[in-house]
Structures are given as structure tokens and as C-alpha cells.
Amino acid sequence: MNLFKWARTKSPWIIHFNTGGCNGCDIELVAALTPRFDLERFGILLEGSPRHADVLAVTGPVTLQVKDRLVRVYEQMPEPKHVMAIGTCAISGAPFKDCYNVHGGIDTVLPVDAYVPGCPPKPEAIIDGIAKLIQKIKGSKGHGKGK
Amino acid sequence: MSHGSIIKVPFGPQHPALKEPENFLFEVDGEIVVDVKPRLGYNHRGIEKAFELRTYIQNIYLAERICGICSDAHTTCYTQAIEELLNVEAPPRARYIRVIIAELERIHSHALWVGIAAHEIGFDTLFMYVWRDRERVLDLFEMISGNRIHYAMNTIGGVRRDIHAAMVPKIIKGLDFLEERLKYYLRIVQTEQTILKRTVGVGILKPKDAVNLCAVGPTLRASGIKNDVRSDDPYAAYDEIPFNVITHSGCDILSRTLVRCEEMLESIKIIRYASDSMPEGIIRVQVPKKVPQGQVVSRVEAPRGELIHYAKSNGTTKPERYKVRSPTLGNIPALCKMLLGGYVADIPIVLAGIDPCFACMDRMAFVDTKKNKKWVWTMQQLRRKYAKE
Amino acid sequence: MEKENEIVEKLKDFLKENLVNVTIPKKRRILVYIKKDALEEAMEYLVKDLKFKHLSTITGVDLGEEIEVIYHLSYKGSIMLSARLAVSKKNPNIPTITDLIPGAILYEREIHDLLGVKFEGHPDLSPLILPEKWPKGVYPLRKEYQLKHLKEMTSEK
Numbered sequence: 001m002n003l004f005k006w007a008r009t010k011s012p013w014i015i016h017f018n019t020g021g022c023n024g025c026d027i028e029l030v031a032a033l034t035p036r037f038d039l040e041r042f043g044i045l046l047e048g049s050p051r052h053a054d055v056l057a058v059t060g061p062v063t064l065q066v067k068d069r070l071v072r073v074y075e076q077m078p079e080p081k082h083v084m085a086i087g088t089c090a091i092s093g094a095p096f097k098d099c100y101n102v103h104g105g106i107d108t109v110l111p112v113d114a115y116v117p118g119c120p121p122k123p124e125a126i127i128d129g130i131a132k133l134i135q136k137i138k139g140s141k142g143h144g145k146g147k
Numbered sequence: 148m149s150h151g152s153i154i155k156v157p158f159g160p161q162h163p164a165l166k167e168p169e170n171f172l173f174e175v176d177g178e179i180v181v182d183v184k185p186r187l188g189y190n191h192r193g194i195e196k197a198f199e200l201r202t203y204i205q206n207i208y209l210a211e212r213i214c215g216i217c218s219d220a221h222t223t224c225y226t227q228a229i230e231e232l233l234n235v236e237a238p239p240r241a242r243y244i245r246v247i248i249a250e251l252e253r254i255h256s257h258a259l260w261v262g263i264a265a266h267e268i269g270f271d272t273l274f275m276y277v278w279r280d281r282e283r284v285l286d287l288f289e290m291i292s293g294n295r296i297h298y299a300m301n302t303i304g305g306v307r308r309d310i311h312a313a314m315v316p317k318i319i320k321g322l323d324f325l326e327e328r329l330k331y332y333l334r335i336v337q338t339e340q341t342i343l344k345r346t347v348g349v350g351i352l353k354p355k356d357a358v359n360l361c362a363v364g365p366t367l368r369a370s371g372i373k374n375d376v377r378s379d380d381p382y383a384a385y386d387e388i389p390f391n392v393i394t395h396s397g398c399d400i401l402s403r404t405l406v407r408c409e410e411m412l413e414s415i416k417i418i419r420y421a422s423d424s425m426p427e428g429i430i431r432v433q434v435p436k437k438v439p440q441g442q443v444v445s446r447v448e449a450p451r452g453e454l455i456h457y458a459k460s461n462g463t464t465k466p467e468r469y470k471v472r473s474p475t476l477g478n479i480p481a482l483c484k485m486l487l488g489g490y491v492a493d494i495p496i497v498l499a500g501i502d503p504c505f506a507c508m509d510r511m512a513f514v515d516t517k518k519n520k521k522w523v524w525t526m527q528q529l530r531r532k533y534a535k536e
Numbered sequence: 537m538e539k540e541n542e543i544v545e546k547l548k549d550f551l552k553e554n555l556v557n558v559t560i561p562k563k564r565r566i567l568v569y570i571k572k573d574a575l576e577e578a579m580e581y582l583v584k585d586l587k588f589k590h591l592s593t594i595t596g597v598d599l600g601e602e603i604e605v606i607y608h609l610s611y612k613g614s615i616m617l618s619a620r621l622a623v624s625k626k627n628p629n630i631p632t633i634t635d636l637i638p639g640a641i642l643y644e645r646e647i648h649d650l651l652g653v654k655f656e657g658h659p660d661l662s663p664l665i666l667p668e669k670w671p672k673g674v675y676p677l678r679k680e681y682q683l684k685h686l687k688e689m690t691s692e693k
Contacts, residue, residue, distance in 0.1 A: 020190045023504070024215025024296040027259065031285075034278040064690055065189045065667035095212050098200050099193035100676050100686040101667065120215065120296050185642070188665040193686075195650075196676055200683065231562075361591045361639025374590070379613035380564055444565065444608060444616050446592070455592045455608060457618075472593035472643070480639050 011043030012134060014084075015053035015077070019070055020102070021060030024120035025087035029057065032123035039127060050076040055133065057084045058110075061093035062103040074110050082113040084133060086126060091115050175515050178491050183483040187476075198469035203229055203303060203438060206466065211297050213471060214504050216259060219252045220449030221456075221471070222301040227382060228445035228458040229303045232438050241305035242384040243425040247318075248291070248300050249383065249447070250414040250421075254325065255284040256450035257407040260502045261332060264404065267499045268345045273335065280328045283321050290314060305431025315422050322415045329415070333408040336401075346400035350485040350497040353398060362481035363474045364452020365410065366501045368394045369402035376448035387424075390417050400500040407502070436464045449474055451502050475504040492533035537563055540615060543586060550581050566617040572630065575621060579633050582609055588617055591633075594643040596651040598679045603628050603651055623653060625678075632658040650677040 018026050032039045033046060047053045050073045062070060074083070085091050085106040093104040106112055113136060116129035174182035194213060198206050210225040211218040223245055230237060237245070258281040265273035285295040291310055292298035300306050310318070336342055352362065357370040367374055375392040377385040393409045395402035438460040445456045452474030461467040478501045485497050515521075524532075540560050547568060548555055554574035559567045570578050582588045588609035597604040602622040609617050623630055632655040633640050644655040645664040652675040655661065663670070671689050674681060 020192060022212045022215040022218070024212070024218070027215060028296065031278065031282070034275055034282070036279060036282050061192065063189060063192055063667070064669070065191065095209065096192050096194070096197070098197045098683055100196055100683060100690070101191050101193040119212075122295060184660070186662070186664065188663070188667060191665040191667070193676060196683065196686075358589055359638050361637065374613035376613065380610075380616065442567070442618075443561070444618055446616065453592060453613075457593075457595045457606065457608070459597060468595075468597045470593070470595040476642060476646075477593070477639075480641055 011045065012054045012082075012130065012137075013045045013047040013052055014055045014057050014130070015047050015050050015073070016057045016059070017070060017073055019058060019060035019066045019090070019106070020063035021087065021089045023059075025059035025090070025118075028120045028123050029059065029086060029126055032126050037123040037127060039123075039130075042127075042130075044130060050074075051078065053077055053081075055082045055084055055130075056110075057086055058090050058106045059086045061089040061096045061099075062106060062109055064101050064103055067103055067109060070106075070109060080137075082133060082137065083110050084114045084116065084129060085112045086116045086129070087121060088117060088119045091117060095119065173486075173491070173494070175491055176517055177515070180486050180489050180491060180494070181516070183486050185479050185483065187479075195469055195471065198466055200465065202436070202464045203466065204436075206469070207302060208299070210471075211299065214473065215296050216256050216504065217252060217449045217451065217454070218297050219248050219300065220447050220454050221473075222299075223249060223383065224445045224447045224449075224454050224456045225458075226301045226303050227447070228443050228456050229438060229460075230434070231443045231445065232441045232458060232460045233303070233434050234439075235304060235432055235434055237305040237383075238429050238432060239384070239426040240309075240428045241430045243421050244306045244310055244430065245301065245383040246385060246388060246421045247310060247418050247425075248288075248298065248306075250417045251284055251287060253414045253450045254329075254411045255281055255288075256502075257411045258284065258329075260407060260450075260499075261336075261404070264400075264496070264499050265342075267496050268341065270339075270341055273332070277332060280325065283325055287318055287321050290317060302431060304434040305429070307431070309430050310422070310425070318422060319419065322418060326412065326415050329408065329411050333405075333412070336404050336408055342404075343401065345493075345496055346404060346500075347397075348399050349493050350400045350403075350489070350500050351398050352481055352485050356484050357398075357481060360480040360484060361477060362452075363477040364448070364450075364502075365403050365406040366452065366478050366481060368392070369406045370398045371396035374453075376446050376453050380446055382445075382447060384421065388417055388420050390420075400496060403500050403502075437462060438464070438466075451475055451504065452477060473504060475501070478503075491529070495529055539611075540564070540566055543611070543615070543617070546586060547578075547581075550585075551578060554578065564615045566615065568617060568619045570619055570621050572621045572623055575633075576631055578619060579607070579636055582617065582619065583636055587611060588615075591637045591639050591643070592616070594640060594647060596647040596653060596677065598625075598651060598677060600679065601625055603653055605630060605647065605653060607633070628653040629656055630654075631656050634658060649675075651675050652678070 088094050090106045093102055096102045114129050114133040116126055118125050172184040173180055207222055210221045213221050258277050262274040262277040288298050289295050292300050352370050354370045357367050357372055371394055373392050373394050378392050390413055393406050395405050440462050442459045447454050454474055455472045457470040459468040482501050544558050554571045557569040588611045590610045592608040592610055595606040603625055604620055604622050606618050606620040644658050647653050648661045649664050649666050676686055
């Protein structure tokens, strides 16, 4: 396994972005960092800047106002990069499907590698999602280029 | 206002991940804030219009998701409004259960806030401790309702699940644990120099301003104004349960912190009383699908302050108009006042001080009119710049 | 109900024919319907004389030909009085109350955004919650805009 991939799968650095959701998913993602779940023991760090992140964890149903910024954050991330859609809103926008200022699920804007369903998903589910994403990265041939 | 060189800084969320991107334009003169213009909206979804497209039952689940932290406040306010339009009353037992859930939510929300505020001033240890203990509240929610967030307890006509006798000892045990921890955190807040230095005398909101700018909740009560919807305009079972309205007169961030800490302890007392005196009986009544013509105003005291819904019905199964004003919006004019004349370095903690429905303010634009500079900062960048202070 | 009745009587005396209708649906709730031109004097009386100092919010409702604007004020946080008036949709202008109640500033801006009501004298009616690229003159809460139209109009962005 090449060194780059090994380093990446050992400790993915995640950047989080809320695209206008109710924050339920955000607080469960943050709860995943706190002692009971302790995401950081897996080497997973919540990063500050997109330029250092491997994974973009997105919550929320993508409001029209935030759509461009979401794309810009994604573009600032170095390759290879991956996107996680956390929560039902991020997957399909479902709770807010009939809201005029909502674009829809994240995959209408960005390519998504992992979906974590739930409203909101429990911290364990989020950690499970990250674990599955790591497996996917491990198993991928070459670098995953986003669209 | 002439546009000098515009310096744009790349977007970068902060840790922990609290981003409800919104916008404030700050006009600064060096290190002092001279003007604040709110320009909210990254979180605007169009929910009020969606209310008109769904049936009353479907709308419960929409109301719940207006906010993930105070979802029960919204559903309580909503179901109360529709019950009033239908001229039905939730049964006594349901009203007590609503109080218990609402107070548990207040504890979880205030504890969440204490953690966030601690993080804002760099006190990450306190953040981790408080959020660890807050998990006990979420455990109770999971036991009672099946979910940690969005408990879906309220329905039109009552509540959907009962708090069985077997659950009560577990609730009491959880409360005993929480009470001890919360008293400890209160002592820390009152004595820890790191906290006091950053919060005493910061973010002043004089009582006259608090009233004129129509502030609500702990922000209002920390300026000495004794208003709380639970006692002024009682709903659910609050008129049958004795409790204190907590106020402090410091008018600063420390006062807001103390109000929230003491409110958590008061909530524990309320839940104990309610569990003890909960009447027997049914937990919900059947209601018709069509709601006769009418209009109501419904209010509850959400953790962040007065939450008000206005409902207008037209005899069909869907509302004619549904308006929601959440407490954070009510506090933004007061927030702007607090920031004026203050230091740029204090912006993050003052913003956090009103307990915005989750960092409704991550992105901020700055204009220095004297130097003709314009730039954009995120919360993290602002904190990093002033970390030494 | 004593205080509510007292308030209603005082309002009737003060507003006279400018008071179209008033009801007390239940305790701590008063519903008043006033004529549009009486807004400023009614607000001043309510706030300064009757001490309804807290403005909880302002609601806008599209009634078809008219837009209803409802001011939700409270007395000591306890009695809620909703003062409603109607403006014509073709010419939806009413004076601002921000000089009397500074806390009204964002509520008026929100109604301007979503329903197109113009509050004369308001210091800054720039968009509050709609996105920057939102089409001008499209007020989403007006009944003539259905969801699919709004989605079509904004999907090209």
C-alpha cells in the first residue's frame, strides 16, 4: 500500500460544513468528539481549514445562499478528497423538500462518497460512517478524483 | 463608504464544528467596533411557506426541525397553538410530561451552551467535561422517547409516549448526578479567573436597552428584567409547579452565564416536582383533521428565550399562515448594541453570550472606514488573531 | 380578565372609530383590528400609556387583495395584544415604528423581504434573510407564488 494512502487511512482529517440545517446533526458530530465517543482516539481530527482536510463532512439541506460557499470549500481541498453526507437533509433534503430556499441533497452539488442516514444520526452512526469511508478509501484504486 | 482594497480571507470553519453560516458586517476603527449590520440568511430555508403545504400533523415534524437544540420548544408551541384553534386541551398528565421534556431540553441546551462558551474562551477542558455530563440528559431522552435529538413527544392533543412509573427512578437518578455536576460547574464559573477575566464587564446590555430592543430569555434576565413566559403567561403545567425565575443584574456575559447555570439547577427542581406530582390519566385526546377558522398566538419559554408562533387556520386540513419568531432573532438588535464600542477581540464571546441558535454568526465581514480596508473573517480566524490577549 | 377588560375599554375610548374590532379570545390574549392610518397614534398609546413595552414580533399575512400586518405586543410579558391592520397589496406602505420601539427593526425588514411591505422611515430595508441572488420583486410568502414557481425561478442560479 503506498505511503500516501496509508497515512491518509490512518488518520483522516475532517472539515465540517453546515449548509443550513437545524443543527441536530452538527451537535451529534461534535458529541462524537467528546469523551464518551472520543472520535479523536481514531486519529480523526476536526480540522479548521479546507487546505488540510481529507474529508468534507456536510450537514444540512444546502440553502441557496450557502451553495456557492460549499462548492468553494470543496474546491479548496487538496486531492484526493472525499465527501460525507451526514443526516437525512444532507442525503436528500427530505425534511425541507418543499422549502423554497433549499436546493436539496448534497449530491446535487458535490460527489458524495458516504451517506450517514438519521435525523440526526447518533454519534455511533457517524463514527461508523467514517469507518466505512476509511475502508472505501483503503480499497480504492489510485486517487479518488472528485468530479 | 468608499471601497478601498478588499482583503478576502478563505473560508474556514472552526472547531468544534458549529457553523450556521450567517453574516454580520462590522465597521471598525482599529480595534473598536463602530457599527454592526446584521445580514442573516444562510440558514433561511422557507419553512413558513412549507407549513402551508402540509397537513397539521405533518407540520409537527417540520416544526420540530426548525431547530435541533430546542425542537421540543417548537413542537410544544405548535401543538398548543393548534389545540387552541381546535378548542381542545391536552390532558393533565400530558401537560406534566410536556413540562418534564421541556425542562430536560433546557438543561441539555444550557449545558451545550456552557461547553461552547468555554470553548470560545479557550477553556476546552470545561467544554469536554460539560458535554460528557450532558450525555446523561440525552440518555434520559433516549429512554423516554427513543431518540437523543428530535424526541417527537408532542402531538396535537397531548403527547405520544408516556413516562412510565418504571422510568421515574432512572430520571431521578440522572437528575441527582446532574445536580452535583452542575453545582460544581457553577462554582467554576463563579471563581475561575480564566472565565471571569473574559466575561465580567463584557458585552454590557443596560436594562433600558434590553427592554427597548425587545431582548428575550437569559439575555434579558441577565440585565435584571424578570420576564419568563413560564411564569408570566403559563402554559402546559407551569401554573401548577412552583419555581423561581432567575435574574442577575450584572448585564454582562458573566451574568448571562450565571443565569443559565442557575436555570439548569432550577429545571432539575421542576422536573423532580413534576415527576412526583404527575396526575394519572390519558396522555392524549383525539382531534379532528380539519381545523376551524381562527387565529392564535402561542408562546413558550424556549431555552434561548421567548418563542412565539402565530397560527391562522381556514377550516381545512392545512394552515392558512404559520409564523415563527425564534428567540435568537429577538436578541439580535440587543446583540448589535452590546458589540458597539467594544473590542473586536470580544466579538466571539459576546456573540456566544446570547446563545445564538447555534453560532448563527460564523462569517463576519469587516470594514475599517478610516483605513479604507474591507475583509472577511471567520470565527476561528478572529479567535486566533486575539488568542494572546 | 379584569386587566384585559380595562385595557380594551381604554383602547375603545382612545381610538374611537379607528378601532374596527376588538375581542378577548381567552385570558391574557387581546385581538385588536385598527385602521391603517391610526397605526402611529395607536402604537404610541399602547407603548407609552398602556405600557405594552415588549414587541414579540410582527407578522405579515397575505389576504389576497390586502396584506395584513399584525403587531404582537405584550404587557409585562403577560398579556399579549395583537394589533392588526391591512394595507393594499398594490401600495403596501406603512410607517415604521422603529422610532418608538427600536426592537422592531428586524421584524419590519423580514416582512419587507417576504411580503414586500414598505415601512416608511425604516433606517435600512435591505434584504435580511433572502439570498443575494434572489429575484427582485418576488415576495415568497405572497400567495400568488407557488412553490414550483419559486423553485423554477431560482433553479437557474
